[in-house]
Amino acid sequence: MTDLGYRYDHVIIGGGVAADAAARALHEAAPEASIAILSADPHSPVYRPALSKDLWHGESDDPDSQDLRTAEETGAVLFTATLVTELCPGSHTVVTARGQVVHYGTALLATGSTARHLPDVHDDRVLSLRTVGDYRHLRGLARDGARIAVVGGGYIGTEVAAALTRTDTQVTLAHSGRAILDHMFPVSITEHLEQVYTGHGITLVPGFRLAGIETGDELVLRSETGEELRADAAVLGLGAELSTTLAGAAGLDLERGAVVVDPYLRTSAPDVYAAGDIALFDDALLGLRHVEHVDHAQASGATAGRNMAGAEEAYEHTPLFFSDLFDDGYEAVGRLDAHLEMREEWNEEHTAAVVHYLEDGAVEGVLLWNTWDAVDRAREVIAASQQGELAPADLRGQIPPG
Structure with a gap:
């Protein structure tokens, strides 16, 4: 394994799609520049939407099939399982959890988001789906007729529940709304989806606001009104929190919980950029916003990478998002x-x-x-x-x- 060097022209903090896109743009714009990617994830960058989509109903269920081959195709040096604990803009350095100090010419924060959890629940039968490790663990739980409860009727919860019907499991989807995705869609669509989901054997439990989980021989999920669901495993789709602790500790400007960037995706610190979920940018159509979807991660990562290499390219993309729910x-x-x-x-x-x-x-x-x-x-x-x-x-x- 390559040792972490003393200095790189460009340091990318994060190991998702935005990091991959930035490395590709950097390599194309400045092929001789040195690039280090420092990722807390033990797995190399993958196309993460596949974790709740293609890997369940595509040609392969192996997450390695979604590997982006970032290091091989960009010349970047990839360091997985490497947590950055300090960003020091004054000295142009980052510090890892092992105490390693790395100097950079430019740095990119592409730290993404983390799934919300119940703070007092520590049981490997209760998980979210954000990483390759989560996917592999859920695959292991989804067998032998297991009862799996998915909590959350939003974007990720509906995808996970649909995906699990491809396995030998009994699926329950519990959510706080009147109907799944009713915070986004009109009644004409939510009523159709309810019929589709029940038609695929999914038990729907509306109006369920999770209050806690009892972990014994089986899991007992309790709602705020005292309703109980019993399951062998639970997948929590309770939303995500932006990973901005590093940026905040470094003194970068934050607003709405996200990292403020200028039109070129530069943060308030010299030579530090931000892309993906955490970037609060001025959308050319819709104004100030942050977006937690792959299209934005790819587009903003690529723009940031080109700008780190010396371009002055404004980020003017209005991102899309997408999903497949059965047919x-x-x-x-x-x-x-x-x-x-x-x-x-x-x-x-x-x-x-x-x-x-x-x-x-x-x-x-x-x-x-x-x-x-x-x-x-x-x-x-x-x-x-x-x-x-x-x-x-x-x-x-x-x-x-x-």
């Missing part, structure tokens, strides 16, 4: 908030839809339900609406569903 799928741009005004347009078969999300008459988000190759057009619609060039009455027909 349905969607892509989306912007805010999908069911509290906003939702205007639906369906195809004749009622199998595909476009939903516009409006606030004060302006489009804030677009859902493309079973509607493909329309993301760029969705961005155009948002831009035109935000600029007052497209009235709500004129939205119908702008993006044909299907």
Whole structure:
């Protein structure tokens, strides 16, 4: 194993998709530059969406099939299981948990997010799904008719519950809403999804707010109202927390719990950039926001990498996000908030839809339900609406569903 060096031209802190994209951009822009990737994860960077998608229903269930081959293809030196505990912008150094000091020319924070857990529950039958290690552990639990409870009816919870139906398990999906994904989707879609999920054998438990888990011979999950669910394992999809401890301790400007960056993804510290989940950026269409999805990780990581190599490229990308839920799928741009005004347009078969999300008459988000190759057009619609060039009455027909 290569020893950690004294100095690198560029140091990337984090081991996800944003780190991989930054290393590729750096290598292309400055092939002779030295790059170190310091990742707390023991596994090399992988395409993480596959952990709840393709690995369950694709050609291979081996997470190594999703390895991004970052080190091999970028020339970067990758150090896994290497936790950075200090970022010192004044001396242009980082310090690892082993006390190693590394000097950098530029540094990138791509530390991502961590899953929320119950603080008093320490049992290997209770897990989240964020890493390759989590995936392998869940695969081991999902066998022999095991009862697995998934808690959380949002993005990750619905994907994990769907994935588990491909295994020999009894799946329960408990969530706090009236229906799964009802914080994002109109009733027309949530009612359809409820039928699909129950049709695949998933037991749905609405209105379940997890209060605690008793760990004995079996797990007993208790809601705030005293309702109990019994399971052999539990997957918690309770959302994520941005990993900004390192940035905060270094004195970087934080806002809304994220790291403030300028249009070039530079932080408040000289020669320190941020990309991916933790970056609070000024979206060209939607204003100040942070985004926790892979499209943003890839695009912002690549822009940051080019800028670390000397470019002055503004980050002007409005990210998309996507999911596949059994035979349905969607892509989306912007805010999908069911509290906003939702205007639906369906195809004749009622199998595909476009939903516009409006606030004060302006489009804030677009859902493309079973509607493909329309993301760029969705961005155009948002831009035109935000600029007052497209009235709500004129939205119908702008993006044909299907």
